[in-house]
Amino acid sequence: MKLKSINTYLILLIGLVAASCEFDNFEEPKSTLSGRIVYNDEPLGLRSNGVQLELWQRGYDLFQKIPVYVAQDGTFSAVIFDGDYQMTLIRGNGPWMDRTDSIPVQVRGSQMIDVEVQPYFVINNTSFDVNGNSISVTFTLENTNSGRNLEYASIYMGRTMLTDAVRNDGVFRVPMDQIVYGTPITVNVPIPGGLASRSDIFVRVGAKTAGVAELVYSQAQSKPL
Amino acid sequence: MKKFNIYIIALALISAVTTSCDPDYLELEPPNILLDNQVWNDTKLVTGVLSNYYDRLPSHTSLTGGWADFAAYDEAMWSGYSGNDGLNNIGSYGFNRWQIWDYGLIRDINLSINKLNTISTLPDNQKTQFLSELRFIRAYVYFEHVKRMGGIPIITEELIYDFSGDPSYLQNPRNTEAEVYDFIISEMEEIIPTIGNNGSNTRANRFTALAVISRSALYAGSLAKYNSAMSAPIQLPGNEVGIDGSRAQGYYTKSLSASKTILEEGGYSLYNSNPDLGENFYEAVINKNGNPEVIWAQDFLLSADKRHGFTYDNVARSAREDNLGSSAITPSLNLVEDYEYLDGSSGELKIRTPDDSDYIYYDEVSDIFEGKDARLYGTIIYPGATFRGQEIFMQAGVMVWNGNSYDRIESDGLATEYIDGGTLVAAGGPHRSIQEVSNTGFYLRKYVDNAVGASTRGIRSEVWWVRFRLGEIYLNAAEAALELGQTGEALGYINTLRERAGFGANSLSSLTMEDIMHERRVELAFEDHVVWDYKRWRVAHEKWSGSTTNPESMIYSLYPYRVVRPGDPRDGKFIFMKSVAPRFRAPRFFQLGNYYSEISQGVIDANPKIVRNPFH
Numbered sequence: 001m002k003l004k005s006i007n008t009y010l011i012l013l014i015g016l017v018a019a020s021c022e023f024d025n026f027e028e029p030k031s032t033l034s035g036r037i038v039y040n041d042e043p044l045g046l047r048s049n050g051v052q053l054e055l056w057q058r059g060y061d062l063f064q065k066i067p068v069y070v071a072q073d074g075t076f077s078a079v080i081f082d083g084d085y086q087m088t089l090i091r092g093n094g095p096w097m098d099r100t101d102s103i104p105v106q107v108r109g110s111q112m113i114d115v116e117v118q119p120y121f122v123i124n125n126t127s128f129d130v131n132g133n134s135i136s137v138t139f140t141l142e143n144t145n146s147g148r149n150l151e152y153a154s155i156y157m158g159r160t161m162l163t164d165a166v167r168n169d170g171v172f173r174v175p176m177d178q179i180v181y182g183t184p185i186t187v188n189v190p191i192p193g194g195l196a197s198r199s200d201i202f203v204r205v206g207a208k209t210a211g212v213a214e215l216v217y218s219q220a221q222s223k224p225l
Numbered sequence: 226m227k228k229f230n231i232y233i234i235a236l237a238l239i240s241a242v243t244t245s246c247d248p249d250y251l252e253l254e255p256p257n258i259l260l261d262n263q264v265w266n267d268t269k270l271v272t273g274v275l276s277n278y279y280d281r282l283p284s285h286t287s288l289t290g291g292w293a294d295f296a297a298y299d300e301a302m303w304s305g306y307s308g309n310d311g312l313n314n315i316g317s318y319g320f321n322r323w324q325i326w327d328y329g330l331i332r333d334i335n336l337s338i339n340k341l342n343t344i345s346t347l348p349d350n351q352k353t354q355f356l357s358e359l360r361f362i363r364a365y366v367y368f369e370h371v372k373r374m375g376g377i378p379i380i381t382e383e384l385i386y387d388f389s390g391d392p393s394y395l396q397n398p399r400n401t402e403a404e405v406y407d408f409i410i411s412e413m414e415e416i417i418p419t420i421g422n423n424g425s426n427t428r429a430n431r432f433t434a435l436a437v438i439s440r441s442a443l444y445a446g447s448l449a450k451y452n453s454a455m456s457a458p459i460q461l462p463g464n465e466v467g468i469d470g471s472r473a474q475g476y477y478t479k480s481l482s483a484s485k486t487i488l489e490e491g492g493y494s495l496y497n498s499n500p501d502l503g504e505n506f507y508e509a510v511i512n513k514n515g516n517p518e519v520i521w522a523q524d525f526l527l528s529a530d531k532r533h534g535f536t537y538d539n540v541a542r543s544a545r546e547d548n549l550g551s552s553a554i555t556p557s558l559n560l561v562e563d564y565e566y567l568d569g570s571s572g573e574l575k576i577r578t579p580d581d582s583d584y585i586y587y588d589e590v591s592d593i594f595e596g597k598d599a600r601l602y603g604t605i606i607y608p609g610a611t612f613r614g615q616e617i618f619m620q621a622g623v624m625v626w627n628g629n630s631y632d633r634i635e636s637d638g639l640a641t642e643y644i645d646g647g648t649l650v651a652a653g654g655p656h657r658s659i660q661e662v663s664n665t666g667f668y669l670r671k672y673v674d675n676a677v678g679a680s681t682r683g684i685r686s687e688v689w690w691v692r693f694r695l696g697e698i699y700l701n702a703a704e705a706a707l708e709l710g711q712t713g714e715a716l717g718y719i720n721t722l723r724e725r726a727g728f729g730a731n732s733l734s735s736l737t738m739e740d741i742m743h744e745r746r747v748e749l750a751f752e753d754h755v756v757w758d759y760k761r762w763r764v765a766h767e768k769w770s771g772s773t774t775n776p777e778s779m780i781y782s783l784y785p786y787r788v789v790r791p792g793d794p795r796d797g798k799f800i801f802m803k804s805v806a807p808r809f810r811a812p813r814f815f816q817l818g819n820y821y822s823e824i825s826q827g828v829i830d831a832n833p834k835i836v837r838n839p840f841h
Contacts, residue, residue: 064826092817092840151456166771166814211457213766213817213840 033068033085033105034077035113037094039122043074044095045204045217047164051094053115055085055105070094072162073219082108087115095119095209095216097146119216120148120209125184126218128203130225134190139205139218143181151208153179154215155189161220163202169194191225201225265345271355274337278362279428279523281330283369285323286753287523288535288672288690295554299769300750302780302809304664305538305553313780314810317771320823320841323373323756327366328380334363335383357416361429361437364412367405368441372757375466375821375838376402398834401464403472406445410479413438426519432491433521436693438483439701444761446476446708451763459763459820459839466821466839477705484702493517493695495725502727503602507670509696510603510752511688520693525686532685540680541606541617541668542639542661543653547681549661552654556605556667556750558781558803564601564747567727572597574783576801584800590619590785593801599727604750606668608785613675619666620651621784624800626793633786633802645789647797655784657807664808665782671751696722696748704741712736719744738762760820771814778812779805816840 036043037051048071055066055078066085070076086102096117105113126139137155156163157170165171170192178185195201202222206215254260264270286294296303296312303312338359341352363381370377378397386392400408413434422430445468452458453470460467487493496509496518509518525531538553545551558574565572574593575585587593591609594601606612608619622635623643634643639662640652654662674686699718706715716736722744723732733740745758759765768777783803790796818840829835 063830090840149456168772168774171774211455 029079029081031082031107032077032079032110033107033113034075034111035115037070037074037076037117038114039096039117039119041114043219044117044119045123045219046070046072046074046094047166047214047217048072048162050164050166050214052090054088054090055080056088056102057083057085072164072217080107087113089115089117092212093214095121095207095212095214118146119144120146120212121150121207121216123153123205123207123216123218126205126221128221128223130191130201130223131188133196134188135201135203135223136186136188137203137205138184138186140184141179141181141207148212149210150179151210152176153205153207155187156204156206156217157189157192157195158202158204159195159198159200160202161222163204163220164217165206165208165215196225199224261340261344265340266347268347268351271341271345271347275355275358275362275428278330278334278337278359282362282365282523283325283327283330284690284753285373285756288525288688289523289533292535292538293553295751297813298755299557299777299780299813300560300755301554301556301669302665302806303553304555304808305551305661307660309553310808310810313806313808315813316811317814317816318769318819320816320818321825322819323822324825325370325373325822326377326825326828327370330366331363331380332383334359334366335381338363339383353419354421357420358422358429360412360416361420361434364409365437368409368437371402371405371409372444372760373822374824375461376400376405376464378835379405379408396832396834399463399465399836401468402448402466403445403464403468406441406468406476409441410438410445426516426522427524429521432487432493433693435483435487435491436520436698439480439487439698440693442476442480442483443701443705444757446473446480446705447761449473449476450708451761455763459817461836461839463836465836474709477708481702481705481709484698484705487520487695487698488702491520491695493520493698495695495699495722497725502599502725506600506603506726510671510691510694511674513689518695519689519691520695520698522692523690525689527684527687532687534682534685535672536674536679536686536688537682539669539673541612541653541673542663543617543651544612544615545680546678550682551680552661552663552668554669554751555663555665556669557665557806558667558783559777559779560746560750561601561605561607561667561783563743564598566596567598567729568596569728569732574801574803576783576803586788586795586798586800588798590799592799598747599725600747602670604669604671604747606670608666610670612668612670612673613677617653617668618648618651619653619655619663619785620648620787620799621655621657621666621802622650622786623647623789624786626788626790631788643787643789645791647787647789655782665780665806666784669751691752697752697754700741700745700748703736703744707736707738707741715741722748759815763820765815765819766817769813769815771812771816773812775812778814780809782806782809 049069051070053068055068068076068078085105087105088102089099091098096119099117122142124140124142128135128137141153153174155172156168158168172189174187200222202220204220205218208215284290286292295301303309338356341356345352376399379400384395417431417434420430420434422428449468449470450473452467458467494517496516499505499508525533537547537550540551542552562572562574577584589609594607602610606617610617622633624631624633636650639650639654641649643649655664655666656662672688674688678684679686699722703715703718716733720731720733724730759768770778772778781803783801785799785801788795788798788800821838823841824835824838
């Protein structure tokens, strides 16, 4: 009987030891790198998950990028280990001129960085008003004279902040003859049927540069219908 | 002293055992490995090596490799096992989707060429034949690489490391895209006189090599033309990607002359053995007995246990013989409507009256498809079509007239009965949510075996995978001729092909690039062409733009319903409803970075001379 109780005790002990084992002996990353894609200190509006930044870290056997996706408002963040990284911008990925120099990033605890880019086009001073079945959108399109042509500018309407050329409930292509760089442009856009019955509408203006897949957008704005 | 004695005895024993060995013991031939001089001096064994390489040829979608990806574009969606529903919810195609870097296979081929040249004592003409065939396979492997990755290093010799600690002499930079296409074409041209294998449609012969030229030169020509025509061409500074627009003419000319040689001298002809034109088109692909149209196929044989489960996975639900599987790849309404009516009118199905006030009522569920291009029947099983002698009836539910409008009634099971005693949901669906039954209202016919037992896991199918057939050569010739401004000649090729599908003679009198794109889409559906065609014409990012408002990025379904309206002449007739397929989730999204697939970081780490593809 005594032997049996010792056995029970042993089994319990093994169970305890096993349960208390640390399964993962690596610390998870705790530092946060966050930042914005900026031009003239203003964050650029983009398509959610459309633009990817790359983080590289040398000195380890595994040399693979850490992809960092940029949100629709031009911000990004990544939780990584402390260390010295290099950030690179993929050529032709965003609506800006290629920036071929990598950006050194030192991460010690939390870190904020602004990534300066030179976009081909910028959309400023966007506002819109709802008038019955249509909206009137005013914006200024700046050409930064970076040597690329404008393919088109469009008004995107949707039901969430994540409104862009891919996710939207209505698109209005701004006629090319109305586009004058640097002066306010106003267009009247009918509200698409799918949005008419909703309480809010989200509007963004996007400019497509020829040969670049991603557009530059204004920040999303919403108004009640 | 005693211990010492034991050592002596042990030593003596060991010496006795070792010295008494057969002196040749370490030079015995292994009983389980064939040696180089055995392999390369025996034609049967060399053929065995070749057959291994043929079997390892890369493919994106074929009957065995990657077949599920037929459901990843706009020809079809996935209606099979629900665990694979990711194919209906791709979001955006990954940049590594078409990635390939199979230098293992290229090295094996280079090694074989080397051994044949150095070790083999076979007769010279036999050796030359094998060498030609190996070079054919190698060039074809390069073609499979260049269409996915752009220019890659052309390696034609074994790379041997000297263990000096510096591997940099083994690191080759990428050749340009044009150089790789030129290499493929010139290799094919050089081996044509010596490759032999006349009359074979599973081993390469002269016309197989010409067919590869016909296709690859056409690809190179359209890449040169349409890439340069983009508002910002996709290219790299070293031209690893991007072919100069001025070269288009030359490539088109090469392609056209190769196609013409096949058409004039090949002795092939379009398959025309069955007076039923729909069945005829189906047989043109799958018939293995004296098929005059097939130039090169990957064959399967039941008795050699080389067979595949494509039919088990894709047979129509109501014709399946197994208790599981079926219905995986189901063609979309988009593709069905691409098949024109034989009077030349657009293929859009007539679902509602012209003024859109009411449905159009059909007596039989198959009547709506009457008068269509016979290739529709040969490619797709539509509601009411027959397969294996059995009607594949489809009905999604009933429409009950309530006095003012119709109430749609469906069921959560298959083969169910409505209260009036008639069918509610047919045994073959379609159904909104059940797995392994069509979600689009259509089933696949092309490549699905009509032999008895082929859709069981025990027997499976031996239908072959057609890599090249004469139908494609007609289309290649037509496209190249049109691009070269020889419209009359191009029209001749297209109209010949259309005649086989049931159109009258000279059904087209003018020809545009859109007609060619359309004709390739309907003729070559499910033959692994759509992705590569859209890529080389640089239209993939517009066709699959990732937007729910772009109908070409979405997958549509067509559901037949039986009208329940007692006392009315329309009672018992069929009406149709079109909608986005219920199990389809995310529009197809092809980005500029998809035109050339990503070279993996491991490759670049090992060889820093490799430059990345654009947008990666």
